[in-house]
Amino acid sequence: xxxxxxxxxxxxxxxxxxxxxxLGVTVLISLDPRDYVFGLPPSISFRWYQSFIENDTFVNGxxxxxxxxxxxxxxxxSVGIFASYSITRSGKGFMKNLGTYFLSxxxxxxxxxxxxxxxxxxxxxxxxxxxxxVVGHTVITLPYSVRVLTAVxxxxxxxxxxxxxxxxxxxxxxxxxxxLPMIRPGLMAATIFTxxxxxxxxxxxxxxxxxxxxTFSVALFSYLKAVFDPSIAVASVLLMAITVxxxxxxxxxxxxxxVVGMW
Amino acid sequence: MVEEKVxxxxxxKRFGRTVAVDGxxxxxxxxxxxxxxxxxxxxxxxxxxxxAGFYKPDKGNIIIDGKVMNDIPVYKxxxxxxxxxxxxxxxxxxxxNVAFGLRMRKTPEDEVRRRVKTMLETVGLxxxxxxxxxxxxxxxxxxxxxxxxxVIEPDVxxxxxxxxxxxxxxxxxxxxxxxxxxxxxxxxxxxxxxxQGEALSMSDRVAVMNQGxxxxxxxxxxxxxxxxxxxxxxxIGEANLIDGRVEMVEGERVGVRVGDTLLETTADHxxxxxxxxxxxxxxxxxxxxxxxxxxxxxxxxxxxxQVRRYYLRLTGLDATIKMDLVNYVGEEINVGQKIRLNLxxxxxxxxxxx
Ligand SMILES: Nc1ncnc2c1ncn2[C@@H]1O[C@H](COP(=O)(O)OP(=O)(O)OP(=O)(O)O)[C@@H](O)[C@H]1O
Ligand SMILES: [Mg+2]
Numbered sequence: 001x002x003x004x005x006x007x008x009x010x011x012x013x014x015x016x017x018x019x020x021x022x023l024g025v026t027v028l029i030s031l032d033p034r035d036y037v038f039g040l041p042p043s044i045s046f047r048w049y050q051s052f053i054e055n056d057t058f059v060n061g062x063x064x065x066x067x068x069x070x071x072x073x074x075x076x077x078s079v080g081i082f083a084s085y086s087i088t089r090s091g092k093g094f095m096k097n098l099g100t101y102f103l104s105x106x107x108x109x110x111x112x113x114x115x116x117x118x119x120x121x122x123x124x125x126x127x128x129x130x131x132x133x134v135v136g137h138t139v140i141t142l143p144y145s146v147r148v149l150t151a152v153x154x155x156x157x158x159x160x161x162x163x164x165x166x167x168x169x170x171x172x173x174x175x176x177x178x179x180l181p182m183i184r185p186g187l188m189a190a191t192i193f194t195x196x197x198x199x200x201x202x203x204x205x206x207x208x209x210x211x212x213x214x215t216f217s218v219a220l221f222s223y224l225k226a227v228f229d230p231s232i233a234v235a236s237v238l239l240m241a242i243t244v245x246x247x248x249x250x251x252x253x254x255x256x257x258x259v260v261g262m263w
Numbered sequence: 264m265v266e267e268k269v270x271x272x273x274x275x276k277r278f279g280r281t282v283a284v285d286g287x288x289x290x291x292x293x294x295x296x297x298x299x300x301x302x303x304x305x306x307x308x309x310x311x312x313x314x315a316g317f318y319k320p321d322k323g324n325i326i327i328d329g330k331v332m333n334d335i336p337v338y339k340x341x342x343x344x345x346x347x348x349x350x351x352x353x354x355x356x357x358x359x360n361v362a363f364g365l366r367m368r369k370t371p372e373d374e375v376r377r378r379v380k381t382m383l384e385t386v387g388l389x390x391x392x393x394x395x396x397x398x399x400x401x402x403x404x405x406x407x408x409x410x411x412x413x414v415i416e417p418d419v420x421x422x423x424x425x426x427x428x429x430x431x432x433x434x435x436x437x438x439x440x441x442x443x444x445x446x447x448x449x450x451x452x453x454x455x456x457x458x459q460g461e462a463l464s465m466s467d468r469v470a471v472m473n474q475g476x477x478x479x480x481x482x483x484x485x486x487x488x489x490x491x492x493x494x495x496x497x498x499i500g501e502a503n504l505i506d507g508r509v510e511m512v513e514g515e516r517v518g519v520r521v522g523d524t525l526l527e528t529t530a531d532h533x534x535x536x537x538x539x540x541x542x543x544x545x546x547x548x549x550x551x552x553x554x555x556x557x558x559x560x561x562x563x564x565x566x567x568x569q570v571r572r573y574y575l576r577l578t579g580l581d582a583t584i585k586m587d588l589v590n591y592v593g594e595e596i597n598v599g600q601k602i603r604l605n606l607x608x609x610x611x612x613x614x615x616x617x
Contacts, residue, residue: 159350163408165337166315166344167364167415177363181354 152186
């Protein structure tokens with residue numbers, strides 16, 4: 001074997017170690033039977049998983065987060081598809097500028113967005129915190145889906161759509177039979193981004209949560225303020241698991257193999 | 264009787280301040296192969312897209328099969344288009360690509376199967392049904408694009424520089440192929456190119472365009488032998504444009520003075536008068552050394568493989584012309600030498616675009 005190849009493999013291995021080592025440590029900590037976090041666990045136990053499940057705050061928070069993330073993901077992606085398509089397919093002027101408008105939440109610190117939303121929604125008399133959370137999360141995740149999807153649409157060759165049209169496909173048919181299948185990889189990226197962005201958010205959630213509905217991140221932080229025990233690690237492991245399951249599910253729905261094979 | 268398949272009637276199209284197409288008119292007969300030829304930016308693609316329906320004309324009419332099409336969207340016209348970059352659907356197999364147009368027309372599945380199969384055989388792609396576009400060479404992709412456009416039996420086939428992404432050898436082969444298939448199916452075609460070789464070798468008629476207008480339309484021989492102005496003369500083939508003045512007009516026969524030589528030719532299509540300032544269009548490959556005729560000094564010589572090219576300074580005229588000799592076996596010609604020239608068959612065009 002030549003030296004270059006060994007070096008390359010070592011580099012890749014080091015890279016993976018760097019990325020996955022902290023995750024591995026977290027998994028280990030979550031399996032620690034002790035009440036505190038120090039060094040390697042002396043034995044393996046599921047005690048903290050038990051206590052996590054029995055903690056209503058965690059379970060409520062996680063449920064709310066999953067609901068909010070799913071709904072805002074669906075809204076952001078579907079609005080994002082049409083917005084991005086119009087933005088990239090219209091030459092100039094109003095629609096082009098709309099792109100900047102859609103991205104503007106990225107320029108404002110989420111903390112500011114959170115405060116602004118809180119005051120605005122109060123003014124409107126919207127008191128249902130679950131709905132407010134969905135609204136807030138849609139606002140902060142929409143830029144991600146628009147950003148990803150405009151990038152995807154701009155790589156599409158418009159003459160492919162024109163070819164479809166010349167073959168008798170109405171604009172709607174062109175979109176469903178040609179455009180949508182071609183942007184599947186981007187659509188997948190957009191859904192994953194928006195979902196995990198929502199799941200990760202704290203700054204907006206903290207303002208829009210109340211005792212009825214609060215997100216997982218809010219529950220975790222308030223717990224962490226009081227105690228630091230391995231149940232935090234359990235929470236992290238769960239978040240990881242959710243992400244993996246999500247990617248797997250999306251892969252099944254959109255067909256990653258086809259998507260990768262296409263290009 | 265020959266049917267008029269496509270009629271473009273006094274059509275104009277502008278983009279902002281650019282006039283891309285400026286009041287052009289032409290007809291394409293059923294089964295005819297018409298080429299739009301012209302330099303970059305002269306409005307060829309715009310004209311094609313107007314016929315296709317991607318643009319609406321600002322003025323004038325697009326008529327297909329006797330029906331005004333101006334307000335009919337692309338997908339309701341029965342048109343086949345072949346794009347320069349093929350524009351195949353990357354997520355569909357060759358079969359699905361070709362079947363797409365038929366499926367949009369709700370053709371029964373067994374008929375789809377049969378027609379796609381026949382069409383793939385016609386373009387020489389039998390057995391490739393299950394491949395994806397990315398698994399095909401450029402030439403094969405172009406054939407798929409052709410099959411996809413033809414299988415719907417379009418009223419007119421539009422091709423926009425379909426060969427420009429292929430290498431030279433394949434380009435020459437595909438010229439013949441496209442022409443063969445077009446003739447065999449009796450399809451009406453409008454072909455866009457800026458390659459005059461392509462235009463001359465494939466077309467029934469060529470429309471030479473410049474700055475949004477059609478300058479001349481005619482058979483390849485016509486536009487080569489009888490250019491209407493210096494633009495066409497210069498754009499089609501190689502040409503020497505030599506200053507001259509009409510000295511005699513007798514019916515079709517015209518006498519043109521070049522320096523102190525009087526040259527005679529026929530120019531029935533120009534309505535020349537005595538005293539007109541003209542260009543004599545002399546093709547380099549038709550000029551020969553001769554005992555009499557225009558006098559010139561050999562300024563330079565180049566060896567271009569089969570061809571020997573000489574640069575000749577015309578005596579008494581402020582002009583250098585090119586002469587190409589193929590398999591020349593006459594007396595040796597040296598730089599600095601004085602020779603006389605026979606211009607061969609030549610054309611005359613009026614100055615200032617006439
Ligand atoms: N969509 C458009 N928007 C604005 N200007 C355009 C558009 N399409 C064409 N033009 C302009 O119209 C003129 C004609 O363009 P067109 O594409 O028809 O030329 P062409 O003959 O096809 O050239 P080429 O050989 O380079 O393809 C050009 O000046 C071009 O810049
Ligand atoms: Mg063009």
